[in-house]
Amino acid sequence: MGFHDFVSRNGYYTVGDFMTRKEDLHVVKTTTSVDEALEALAEKRVAGFPVIDYDWKLVGVVADYDLLAIDSISGSSQLTQPCFLMLIVLGKYTFNEIQKLMSKNNGKVVRDLMTPSPLIVRETTNLEDAARLLLETKYRRLPVVDGDGKLVGIITRGNVVRAALQIKRASERLT
Numbered sequence: 602m603g604f605h606d607f608v609s610r611n612g613y614y615t616v617g618d619f620m621t622r623k624e625d626l627h628v629v630k631t632t633t634s635v636d637e638a639l640e641a642l643a644e645k646r647v648a649g650f651p652v653i654d655y656d657w658k659l660v661g662v663v664a665d666y667d668l669l670a671i672d673s674i675s676g677s678s679q680l681t682q683p684c685f686l687m688l689i690v691l692g693k694y695t696f697n698e699i700q701k702l703m704s705k706n707n708g709k710v711v712r713d714l715m716t717p718s719p720l721i722v723r724e725t726t727n728l729e730d731a732a733r734l735l736l737e738t739k740y741r742r743l744p745v746v747d748g749d750g751k752l753v754g755i756i757t758r759g760n761v762v763r764a765a766l767q768i769k770r771a772s773e774r775l776t
Contacts, residue, residue: 616754621756623752626651627647630653631654631661635710639669656751658750660715662715724747
């Protein structure tokens, strides 16, 4: 995509210009088992999922910390914690501790652990505003919904960095 593909409406870029679209998202439902969600996290190499109902309406978000109930042993909020998978790599949790955490979730489903009514943005949200929200809240991703609350995409910190690089390169080519 070139710079002119994103020439802004009223001088700014939107979330819709750079978000990951619904077709490319990994999602879970409220009835997905915690084990299935953990397996999907590992397989897809992501740190969390939007949670949808049968009609793609956003009902929550769930992160690796939620699924393993790490807050219950660490006493801290997911918002200030690094990615759980990174903590495994860094050796913060032993394999036995992870097994214990996983055993606490036997029989639980995503609905039991998700964060309901998450912070959201729309496709028409100014990209700069979304980037500010990602930085100020320390969230790694924001679900993007339409007027009916249906999930249409997600904007991540990575999307914002890629957008900044694309815009920078395109503007350099014009000068």
